[in-house]
Amino acid sequence: MVVSEYDDVIRLEPTDQPATRRGAFTQDWMIGNAVNGGVVMAAALNALREHLAADPDEVTEHLDPVVVSAYFMTASAPGAFTASTELMRAGRRLTTGQVSVHQEVDGGQVERMRAIASFGNLDGTDTYRQSAAPDLPPPDECVSAQQAPPDFLRHNHFLDRVDIRLDPATAGWAVGKPSMRGLIQGWLRLRDQREPDTTMLALALDAFPPVAFDLGLYGWTPTLEFTGHIRRRPAPGWLRVMLTTQNVGGGLLEEDAQIWDSTGALVAQSRQLCGVRPA
Amino acid sequence: MVVSEYDDVIRLEPTDQPATRRGAFTQDWMIGNAVNGGVVMAAALNALREHLAADPDEVTEHLDPVVVSAYFMTASAPGAFTASTELMRAGRRLTTGQVSVHQEVDGGQVERMRAIASFGNLDGTDTYRQSAAPDLPPPDECVSAQQAPPDFLRHNHFLDRVDIRLDPATAGWAVGKPSMRGLIQGWLRLRDQREPDTTMLALALDAFPPVAFDLGLYGWTPTLEFTGHIRRRPAPGWLRVMLTTQNVGGGLLEEDAQIWDSTGALVAQSRQLCGVRPA
Numbered sequence A, B: 001m002v003v004s005e006y007d008d009v010i011r012l013e014p015t016d017q018p019a020t021r022r023g024a025f026t027q028d029w030m031i032g033n034a035v036n037g038g039v040v041m042a043a044a045l046n047a048l049r050e051h052l053a054a055d056p057d058e059v060t061e062h063l064d065p066v067v068v069s070a071y072f073m074t075a076s077a078p079g080a081f082t083a084s085t086e087l088m089r090a091g092r093r094l095t096t097g098q099v100s101v102h103q104e105v106d107g108g109q110v111e112r113m114r115a116i117a118s119f120g121n122l123d124g125t126d127t128y129r130q131s132a133a134p135d136l137p138p139p140d141e142c143v144s145a146q147q148a149p150p151d152f153l154r155h156n157h158f159l160d161r162v163d164i165r166l167d168p169a170t171a172g173w174a175v176g177k178p179s180m181r182g183l184i185q186g187w188l189r190l191r192d193q194r195e196p197d198t199t200m201l202a203l204a205l206d207a208f209p210p211v212a213f214d215l216g217l218y219g220w221t222p223t224l225e226f227t228g229h230i231r232r233r234p235a236p237g238w239l240r241v242m243l244t245t246q247n248v249g250g251g252l253l254e255e256d257a258q259i260w261d262s263t264g265a266l267v268a269q270s271r272q273l274c275g276v277r278p279a
Helices: A005-009 A037-054 A150-154 A198-204 A211-215 B005-009 B037-054 B150-154 B200-205 B211-215
Strands: A020-025 A064-072 A079-090 A095-105 A108-120 A127-129 A162-166 A183-190 A223-230 A239-244 A252-260 A266-275 B020-025 B064-072 B079-090 B095-105 B108-120 B127-129 B162-166 B183-190 B223-230 B239-244 B252-260 B266-275
Touching (some): A005 A020, A005 A037, A037 A064, A037 A095, A037 A198, A037 A223, A064 A198, A064 B064, A064 B108, A064 B223, A079 B108, A108 B064, A108 B079, A183 A211, A198 A223, A198 A266, A211 A252, A223 B064, A223 B108, A266 B223, B005 B020, B005 B037, B037 B064, B037 B079, B037 B108, B037 B200, B079 B108, B183 B211, B200 B223, B200 B239, B200 B252, B200 B266, B211 B252
Antiparallel strands (some): A020 A079, A064 A108, A064 A223, A079 A095, A095 A108, A162 A183, A239 A252, B064 B108, B064 B223, B079 B095, B183 B239, B223 B266, B252 B266
């Protein structure tokens, strides 16, 4: 059986503590000097999902992440990590828990990220009203991250795993011509064509270039807090992603993401608070 | 010294545990069958703020809540509560911690809400770009909650504490004529004229009637998760509040709130995931 690169990086092994699982991040998922935060969240959600599924008192139908709030404290590095989980409340519609990701640094444990998340069952979810999906040129007519300079790609192996195609109308920042609208949109899928599921959407929500780039803010924009809502199970195929921002000031901005699946259904949205550092 | 009703409900007493503080919710802050969630958050943030301020290793300039993510597990009731706090990380720009609110039920401790929050220093924050504040008729020309039927007000003492004036253009739902746009906007201040501060904004973000009402969805819309960003210290005076929603389905909707202060500056925004229950 071929395991996708994505399934491999979120895979967990048991430890002698029932609520602690072990995994490993690799260079393959780095973006700049850190492991991509979406990968950290997907691995953490996978750990919490396994905890909930293993709990004998648990309503095991609650296996889709529905909402997750993650606080990023330090940048994750390639290498081993632990994910420690806690069941907070098993409700009729949602089950809520907490997960904390640690890595060993100089012999001590450093917390990378802590999240609270609720899981539910998104099977057969109806849509009453939703944001309209953007019109995009087909993926082949969009700007691929693979067109970035080789030196850039060498430090961003994440872009070898995740196929991102940007709408040329919102990619001018890549050649020094940001639109100044605060808008980046395009297509996304895993390069090995592993199809999206509800946990993978957490990664997809945090995979695009920072929307700050479209405002000409090219510095580092670390995610301080991220909250994602997963609203439907995605259909197979390309995902459409749209990032926007409205409020920039005090060294902070919010980045909103929306994702539609190949049928045009809104499947996820997120808001993150980012720092804005000088370029 | 006259203590405002708001300061009174978020007031905490020490316990014999340094990271646990005690307070009391009262009937005065109930909305329907529960203590208003914004009040629970403001009290919890106050507890975390006191913890951070008391920590000898802490950077004490980080006393404005900047981002808070709260998960509501059970409805808070009038009566005693405890707030247990933990410092997660003291950084240069932000300090992050966790807080959990419990109440005693039938001799056991039940968790009402758990939140992670980061605090910073919002003194003198600049604004580079922001959402435009809505044009509203003056408060005296808006619809006051005090115009609601007496039987309704008897079960919603919160509305005696918080002065909400709705733009008549977005208040048709109150007379069975929702605009179906998913928009409610208006003015807010504390009725005793205690001026807003950054912690009070958490309450203000969760004080308006559910935006679902403007879609003709009059059932209970419990807050499952709430994330608020506090971006500036508010100037004294009335706050302008705008609620919107775009995505409704699967028994869930998101409610987005934005708040501008009396100078027109965007001071806070939030998104919450709500359940949609039949009326």
